[in-house]
Amino acid sequence: MGNAESPGRGRKWVGRPLPRFEDLRLVSGAGQYSDDISQPGQAYAVFLRSPHAHAKIGSVDAARARAMPGVLAVLTHEDYVAAGLASLPTMPVPAGALDVDDPVFKPTPETPILVTPQWPLAGDRVRFPGEPVAMVVAETIAQAHDAAEAVEVAYEALPAVTSAAGALAEGAPVLWPQAPGNVAFDNTFGDQKAVEAALAQAHLVIEQTYENPRISSAFMEPRGGIASYHQASGRYTLMSGCQGAHRVRMGVCGALKEKPENIRVICPDTGGGFGSRNDPYPEQVCILWAAKLIGRPVKWTNDRTESQLTDYQGRDIQSRTRLGFDRDGRITALAVDVLGNVGAQTISFVQLHNTWRVAPSCYRVPMAALRLRGVVTNTVPTGPFRGAGRPEAMLAMERSLDIAARKLGLDRLDIRRRNLLTRNDLPYLSATGLTYDSGDFAGNMRKVLEAADWKGFEKRRKSAAKAGLLAGIGIANYVECPVGAPHERVDLRVLPDDVVELVIGTQSTGQGHETSFAQVVADMMGVTPEQVRMIAGDTDKVVSGGGTHSDRSMRLGSALMAEASAKVLAQARKVAANLLDAPEDTISFDDGLFSTPGSNRRLSIFDVARNVQDNAGLPQALREQLAASAGMRGRIAAYPTGAAVCEVEIDPETGVVTLTRYTAFDDVGQPVNPLILHGQVHGGIAQGVGQVLTENYAYDDDGQVLTASFQDYGMPRADMLPSYDVYLVEDPTKGNPLRIKGGGEGGTTPAPAVMMNAICDALSARGIEHFDMPATPLRVWRALHQS
Template sequence: VGEDYLADGHVGMAHLPNPADAHDVTISSFQPTPESKILDLLHLPLAVDCVRFVGEAVALVVAETLAAARDAAEAVTVEYQLLPAVTDVMEALADGAPAIWPQAPGNLALDCAFGDRAAVDSAMAAAHLVVDATIRNQRTFSAFMEPRAAIGSYDATEAHYTLISGCQGAHRLRHALAGCLKVPQDCVHVICPDVGGAFGSRFNIYPEQVAVVWAARRLRRPVKWTGERSEAFLTDYTARDVVTRARLAFSRRGRMLGLALELTANTGAHTVSYVPLSNGYRVAPTVYDVPIAWVRLRGVMTNTVPTAPFRGAGRPEATTVMERLIDIAASRLNIDRLELRRRNLIRHDKLPHRTATGLTYDSGDFAGNLARALEAADMEGFAARRKEAKRRGRLLGLGIANYVETPVGMPHERVVIKVSPAGHVVLVVGTQSSGQGHETSFRQVVADQLGVDAQAIDFISGDSAALASGGGTHSDRSMRLAGSLMVEASRAVVEKARRIAAVMLEVAAGDISFTDGLFVAPNTNRRLNLFDIARAADELSSLPGDLRGPLAAEASFTGRIPAYPTGAAVCEAEVDPESGAIEIRRYTSIDDGGQPINPLILHGQVHGGVAQGVGQAMLETAVYEPGSGQLLSASFLDYALPRADHFPHFEVALTEDPTKGNALRVKGGGESGITPSSAVLMNAVIDALSGLGVEHMDPPLTPQRVWQAIRAAGKGSARAPIPIDK
């Protein structure tokens, strides 16, 4: 139990709720001030004294077989005193709400503000129109393909722990685990094999990962835990769950004058992550020229499983808010919504552009992306398609959404490349693939740089012992950081090999050319490949000392490599007014992820992101029973995920407005699809319903809730927000 864990000298998990900033001394999203509040609570793997959400573990049972463990668990008696629970983020802020932690009075874990509030208030007062809306992004589950699992072992002779578990970065998990056990990091070995999906929810350490290595040391035997889907619903870190009050001021001609946002996020029962709030405020203006902004961020504790980053992590929420505000404003200003967007898009000739929230966009053809998306979507034919749908008794709507991504992530990365005399290249990286195809695209980068066959490259990742450090995979960072380091390390290998070749070919190093993996002496047919040179480096005693030994290079980086993937999406959605059912008829996406290393993989990333964003907009929501905190949507019988037949053929086109921020001109593509997809579908559905008087709905847009909105609009209450079904 938890008392035993503490008695053994261990401590709770330190999640570092905004980890990228905690590891970066040059930039901090959350800079504490006398007026701000930032709470970081240690999270015990087994609860002591108080259980704060349904599903929180209180005891660890270990047995020889699963059946025996289940029987033993049934024999454990826990005496619970029922306490009042609060699960809704706004209710948790109310006077008299149940207190989650004494360290968080009023249940506030974080309260920060950024920007010039007085200037924004002044702009609002002088504006022709201020759109004031409250928009809820509901809580969702990651629902990755495989439930979590962990194997822990302990070598008493070496006082060394080993953990095998799926995660998003072996080195970050090692750091967190060593902190819990209060041992040096070199006493912990983390191995992360193939991972069946992560999406951000595997980024932070979990109680079970700590528990298995602790039990392994106690028992002097390996301990394995494999979660089941029912456990995943109750214990996996969840996503979204943020309420945004947004005010956007416009001039009479439709120019944006100022933006005020109050983001209130449900952090759950533990302070696992504030990253979605950090990202949400950074990208709040998205691709629009908003001159001034003020943003308040609040993290609120509730009796629910903790929330954590999920694909996009704050950027989809911000995009939804901005794109909904623009559609509402267009209606009230009587300006075409396309024209309103065009008037406010950041102009390409004004780049680099510093936003009101402090980002500097170095690239992005925002107007061009929108124009290409509209052309690919056959905007001119929409009116005819809408008439045809009406003849069938259906309502067809068109949604538009522009987006920009702000990848950040851990600011440390490392790569090692070694050329083996046996005829292969070893590539070791600190990132962690969980379906992004690093095994393919990373090999492509190195193969291109070294002029070798991609199949001759041995790819190693997910092992904390194979590399001194690594940042893992999240936030569109892997190709941007690791790819740049692969180029740097490859060039170092080539230059060292060139010097060795110069000795072997008896010419000056500067005279040797390197093409297609061959070093060629000028005006001769003498040539050497990398593997010839690697053998020589091992065998030739005539080489200078600094050229002997393995033909290898290491590259590392600490800092920021900014990049801003951007694009536009257009969606046509058809609504059956009799049932509220939605059918997506067309979906078009234009995405600038920088130079595509592998276009097929990038297309797949966009497709997957679109599916997840549409799932949130149409179907997915976590539902808790008020008062008890019991999760009611605790299986796929009650939690709906989108299926293949929910989607039409996606029209995806890749474009590039070059960035100079890294050697590969990469921006990122893992989160491009999801960032605009919820917003564009919501805009399409609400456009379809606009003729009935519906101005806004919060997701999910289930058939029942759409049907209710249609009926409410008929009674003159269309603008009243519809709560999530309980």
């Protein structure tokens, strides 16, 4: 990456807690989400979805539906195949964390990698409840719903399985003939023999299985979109909220067998992504196909139940962990057997990769061996969800440390101090191949303990006991390894009307990019953030880009902004030298102004831009717009880290768990906008609290969903959350010009571990050593009374 100069330091914007520019538009109702968009003459699409978890489709009779008022089309898998279209291409195996040309998971002689077809409309069978079977397009949404109910489908129900362990059991129904035993992949990492030998010689081995229940993505905005086809140009346009317009275009191009230049994808305002909007969905393909067929725009919006049934989901990972210790409580070896429920179709294995990579966390683990298996079941596909494997890994490590401390007679803090990496250990090559270049792990823990008043907790515990409550306190350290799509691009243009135009391939789904990106460019170019205009989420305007996920937007974007800015300033310096009639090497750029010694004249970047276009006396080579691009393919390694402490109180009469205090220190690198970062941490903690206390996507024995609405699915509520104490710290990394590590997932990553440690600490008063999520009142009450 090129090194940007340091312009405008007298009015530095990076580090300021600026209120978000986009908020006024969004909170005043002026935002434009997918369902806000309408086009003249649009029709409406509704999907008929499978009521079965697993069934053969004998026939689909749409004759009665096609004859109903207002119906323009009823389309099925048979129609789709007859049109010569293909299944949605899926790429479940992620690129390597170190070498992007090296796929993480590889086929073995015993287990090939399963890459399932994902037909936009189900063909010979359905494999999860809610899978789309037919699409009705009508003049009104009500007519489309009525006609969908008139489509008759002959199903032959088949046995269903919804858990990974159940899918591996003898006699389980086989979902895909190319995956006998329902195993999508089975890979091992590390020296298995050496780890087993070390565990055999260990003074103590903590063996525990940690359950991470399946959770719903639960976006604020249900999925939707509007599609159109332009007959004259032969081009499609899709406007649909997502996390990466180019990634969606790549998928729909594959399904529709179209060249990329024939499909434009526009991402408007998007109400939440969390990883589950990375990949394209069947409905996006279907409405594009329908728009061409009927010659009119086609609009679709999920209702909340449809989204609960069909949005890609998160977690559903089981980790059988064995952690060895010597007599002094120091870790000797780690073995983890990870079982992931990937759902009915193989959309993504990213979460399993991340679970492996950060399994040792920020501790001195001499050796580690892991087995990772992905298993297909009759459930909606899973994929990356905020943290994507890192919260699962932190839970296993931090709970194991607490259990080990009890068995060894050590203080919970002591066992962590003995194993935490120190600054003197850095750079440190972890047992899973990551090189940590920065991170004050011990310092983070020390600071969070002081801020949380850990020493004063016993007094609070006694006070709670007098009220009949069980109080508990927990601590968790963490480290992340953000990866994500291994390519990005930035285009930067200085316009003569006092605007710097930033075109970038990342996209906001609520992270405040319009503000924080403008702060970075403002510092680079010596302008104000208000003078920066960001363009994203439109494949006609953005040449390429990887979208937003895995802490990648600012981490990659800032490095490319720095490189592009350096190129633009180099161009501008040549023009300024001509305008100031001075040698180029005498031109300085300070506080946003070009100048030369001995002259009182100063030029801003906009002065230069206006002269580039208007000064016919300039050499031809300089009479061009000030503009530059920067792109990358590969990785920019970063390791956000931190520590959290929380306290809970449990009412043994009802089983209700109340979160009373939560303190966090997060090192996400240099804070570009602390206000936005605090908001990210707050939101991440809330998602972690929901996962621990209330959320659990549940099925019955026949594979029917029991939590298809917010009446049944336990979304966290505001009254469950105390006022957090969150702090930002930085141990600088040299990974990129702005020292960015990534702040989107730090709040979530330690939250399940720290909360479960606190809950188990409270339950230990009744002899309960371990408890699995979710800690709902009924489950906690049962555990207390069974103990």
